[in-house]
Amino acid sequence: MSDSARHFDVAVVGCGTTGLTLAHLLASAGVRVAVIDRWRLPVSFPRATHLDDETMRTFQTLGLTHMEPRYIGVGTYRFLDPEGRAVMEFDMHRGKTEQGWNSDYMFHQPDWESVMRGFIQESDSASAYYGWQVLAIEDGDDVAHLLLRDASSGAETGISASYVVGCDGANSVVRPVMGSEHVDYDATHRSLIVDIEPFVTSPGLPPNLDTFIQAGLRNPVTFLYLSRGMLRFEWLLRPEDDTREFERLDRIYGFLEPWFRPSEYRIARADMYQWRAVVADRWRSHRLFIAGDAAHEMPPHLGQGMCSGVRDATNLAWKLPLVVRGDAPPELLDTYESERKPHMTVFVETAAKMANQIEDMVEVPAHLEPPPVEERGPLRPLMGPGVFAAGDRWAGTLSEQPRFADGTLxxxxxxxxxxxxxxxxxxxxxxxxxxxxxxxxxxxxxxxxxxxxxxxxxxxxxxxxxxxxxxxxxxxxxxxxxxxxxxxxxxxxxxxxxxxxxxxxxxxxx
CATH class of the missing domain: 3.40.30.120 (Glutaredoxin)
Known part of the structure; x- marks a missing residue:
């Protein structure tokens, strides 16, 4: 890797929600950022689907408030027995919160990524390497070197950066270079995820954007409304289930029969996914960092996987510019892990517990009357030790976002x-x-x-x-x-x- 390679302040590897959030905030601060992703175009189907009020507040900062009307709300979250009776209910639609936005939204990730890539394209501080793979990374004394390959032409080029942030998902290429290992919270599960575009309305599905998990079945099922009129079903596989058997099209049609005939919808996506509850033991090694799924993974039941990655991005996004400009010592960047890792671990442990409870629930107690609808309060852990005022009871808590008298946030x-x-x-x-x-x-x-x-x-x-x-x-x-x-x-x-x-x-x- 040549010392004459093009140099950047920060190289962001991976252009999902975490990477694009970080890259846009850094570029907006005048940081010279390289944005690298192996896919030339944005994802064509939604992976992440849920965002909370704190994440919507970040989207506000990113300049995405015009997209909010395209998102849909979330209704009641129901936990059903095998006969479809509600055992527990949580009201997810709490309206505007102290963050200035609704408590929960469902959004279309491909649209979001398209807008964010457009912002990167318009920025004078960002350079995009879409369709480029990272072949090698060297963490040098003065800079980090990256060797890239164009996936379409095979051409190779080298760049250097003062810092590299791996936002490149569970199969990160940055994490192994750091020597970072996973701490496993023992909640590995496989799910069959099927997204459909229905042509008719099914009377068997809940109204009002409600979500449910039906446990007690051989393969518990989760249902949720997506944006753009799409529906998502997720079936939890047992350890002995054959992945290939569940991927058969006739099996998928059979799973959907309680709600739709095969002629009543289009299958937009049918993928087998393995969920894990893991947290990397090291989030920084000299000039290298990991964020988002590269640093942590969790089962989907809290809807906090993407939100947690966005929190990683905002934490780094105000610290890196200070260090790059020489206004703060490099040691400031150590507080990224010390603050984010304990905070993130609360979500991973909670999601792992929920996933294991659903898998273990073979029988659900019967009931005679519908349960009361409870309001689900947000999970807002305290940040870990870091850049906060010692002795202050509110240090490390999430702030509120009040409005001025004229309605401005x-x-x-x-x-x-x-x-x-x-x-x-x-x-x-x-x-x-x-x-x-x-x-x-x-x-x-x-x-x-x-x-x-x-x-x-x-x-x-x-x-x-x-x-x-x-x-x-x-x-x-x-x-x-x-x-x-x-x-x-x-x-x-x-x-x-x-x-x-x-x-x-x-x-x-x-």
């Missing part, structure tokens, strides 16, 4: 920057006393001028809150002096002050 004013939100009395004089620091750190000061802002600060028991670009709370304050201390603590990180002042242990605040 907070993130539309702040952008992908730090935000200092507070009352005028607590923020009083901060522009005068901390103006240079605010400018160096790129902190947007926001006056809590609406009832929604006042309510949020009241819930925090604070007069001001400092929020990171990834929307997680750095810390809170109740006086001008505390605000100044909060800013100074953050500036200590940016200015490479002693480590004790840089990385606060969030767990000490809980």
């Amino acid at each position: 907070l993130d539309d004013v702040v952008g992908f920057r730090f935000a200092l939100v507070g009352t005028d009395s607590v923020l009083g004089g901060v522009l005068d006393t901390a103006g240079p620091s605010l400018q160096r750190l790129g902190i947007q000061v926001v006056s809590a001028s609406s009832d929604e802002f006042a309510a949020w600060l009241s819930r925090l028991g604070a007069g001001a809150v400092l929020v990171r670009p990834d929307r997680y709370v750095f810390g809170t304050a109740n006086s001008p002096a505390e605000v100044q201390a909060l800013i100074s603590r953050l500036e200590a990180l940016i200015q490479r002050k002693p480590q004790a002042a840089l990385f606060a242990d969030v767990e000490s605040a809980t």
Whole structure:
């Protein structure tokens, strides 16, 4: 690999939701980014289908709010017995949440990827290598070198990058180079996934965008509505089931018979998929990182696989530009794993538990009356130790997104920057006393001028809150002096002050 290869600040390997989110945020910050994917065109069928309110908030930052009307909502989530009776129900349609968006959406990944690839094409800071495979990676002292091959012509070229982020899925080419191994949470399952486009309405399917899992069957089935009028069915295979037998077309038609005749739909996709619950033991090795499915996998029952990868991307997307520009030490990037890995593991463990419960449930207790519909609260774990204010009970929690009096959402004013939100009395004089620091750190000061802002600060028991670009709370304050201390603590990180002042242990605040 030649030293004369074209150089980038960051090379992003893999252009799924994680890679495209990271690449777009980096390019928007002026970082020179290479975007590499072995597929020349976006995926033609949806792999990920669900996004939550936190992820929609990131999509807002990416400039994708115009796509939100194309997404569909989620109704009630039902857990059925073999006869189709509801044993448990959760109301998934909670309307607008404190994040400013609906709690859950179903979206069409090919459309999303097409828009994001268009953003990359329009960017002066990004260079796309679509249809190129990564043949080799060398993690050098000064830069990382990548050898690429054009899948269509066979031509090879070399590039270099200060950092490489593998967002290239479960079969990552970056992870083995790092020497990273999986920690297995023992929830490996196979599923037959069938997406169909129905020509008629089936009276046997639930109305109102409801989802169900029917357990107690030999092969439990999950049903969900997709966007664009598509439907998805997933059948869980047992360990002794023959994959080839389940892939037979007549078997698929038979599985769908309870709801449709073979002439009443078009099969858009029929794939066998193996779900695992694993977390990589190393997310960084010198100049190499992994994110998304390259770093973690989980069964689909929480709908958090893609959302977790997007969180990885936003975490790296505000730290890498600081390091690339020389405004923060490379050690800052160690906090990516320390923050994200514990947070992510909560989702993996929960999804693994759900998957094992469904597989183990051979019999479902009968009931006489329909169960009450319960509201499912969001799973919002605390971030792991990292760049947070020590001793603050709110440090490492997900921030809210209030609206201003005119209806504008907070993130539309702040952008992908730090935000200092507070009352005028607590923020009083901060522009005068901390103006240079605010400018160096790129902190947007926001006056809590609406009832929604006042309510949020009241819930925090604070007069001001400092929020990171990834929307997680750095810390809170109740006086001008505390605000100044909060800013100074953050500036200590940016200015490479002693480590004790840089990385606060969030767990000490809980």
